[in-house]
Amino acid sequence: MSRDALRKTDVQHHLHPFVDPMKLAEGGVRMMVRGDGVFVEDAEGNRFLDGMAGLWCVQVGYGRRELIEAARRQLETLPYYNTFFGTTTEPVAALVETLGARTPGDLNTFLFANSGSEAVDSAVRLVRHYWSLEGRPERRAIIGRRFGYHGSTVAAASVGGFEKMHAQGGLPLPDFHHILPPYPFESGRGEEPEAFGLRAAAALEEKILELGAENVAAFFAEPVMGAGGVIVPPDSYWPAVQEICRRHDVLLLADEVICGFGRTGRDWGCQTYGIEPDLMTMAKGLTSGYLPLSALALGGRMAEVLRRGGVLQHGFTYSGHPVSAAVALANLAVIDDEKLVARAGGAQGAHFQRGIRSLAASPLVGETRGVGLIAGIELARDGAAGTRFEPAGHAASRAFALCLEEGLIVRAIREGLAICPPLTITEDEIDTLVERLGRALGRLERELR
Ligand SMILES: Cc1ncc(COP(=O)(O)O)c(C=O)c1O
Known part of the structure; x- marks a missing residue:
């Protein structure tokens, strides 16, 4: 089948995440075919600097022989075995050891799944199960x-705070609540x-007192x-949140998926x-992102109780897939x-943040913000005054399209842009990213004027 025919079938019979199918049918689907380093290439041979690391995930860049x-090697040795009913595999056991040495404090008991959603979903079940085992089954409410x-x-979509997501499928489920985010x-x-x-x-x-x-x-x-x-929260936010959770004995989950x-x-x-999350x-x-894998890390408080809680009635066929591990x-x-972590926290991250701030x-641009190798840009009709564009979202989606024309992938979110490149990005590549983004913003300004 030719690539054009494949694309046509894809558009007609593949429901894509977070896209309007009618608009996709109109505009067509872009077929990505290869990647190396911080670059990806589509079927037409257009080459893009991937300023989103795929979907916030390709930390080490594309095409890494080590991975x-x-x-x-693992496919040849044992392509699959499960972790149900008292079995494990060598890579999974080694990953438990390796991850336990990286996670902070006593967050060293792991449950494996395949996606961030499944890890969050598992966390909802396990925190409620934990409170039941503690004799407090009425502690059910989850605040996001x-x-x-x-x-x-x-x-996971119920924990999330997006009305458009809730509107599809009758969400949130009961006992999920949402509060103001630290979004100045x-x-x-x-x-x-x-x-603030x-x-x-x-x-x-x-919210805790209300419930x-x-x-x-x-x-x-x-x-x-x-x-x-x-x-990016103000510095005052997290210490205060931590103290409130401790004082009311509310478990704190840090979602570290990004x-x-x-x-x-x-x-x-x-x-x-x-x-210091629980x-x-x-x-x-x-x-x-090379293969699907997620994990939920539990601290000692929950792990000890769950260990004595009888058979865990939870697990996926691919919980701890050996090839992913x-x-x-x-x-x-x-x-x-x-x-790569020290680079993101050091010179590389600083160079990136300076470039975005420029x-x-x-x-x-109404505001730029970021930390390490992640950044956001808020678009506004009159820059510093921060007045939003009408209709909302149009300027960001145009900026996204113009970035593509400039050979750069970013992400449009409401009326802003997200940038999150592979951690392997070099200073020269950061300069290229910022130049392309600057050119796209310049073109957008001329378009909107
Ligand atoms: C913070 C966070 N949690 C959970 C998820 C869900 O992960 P997945 O798409 O792998 O289900 C995402 C995905 O972007 C995320 O950013």
């Missing part, structure tokens, strides 16, 4: 945040950022909110912000050998 060879993204399964550009204009951070944290306590602390199981939150628009594995300049986003979810950068081990070795000079 490919690890997958090949508006613009929090935690996945697409019914529980949206809700704290004119307020001193640290005061405390106000956003106080929203958690208000009754005795009914609240956990607060689920990303250290930096990714898919909600790269929302922040984990070096993205914010430390191994974990919770280290960047001094958070449990943590991870995916994406765990295998650099082998790739994860190779991926973590590359991250360590090339000191774009604030554009009259269309």
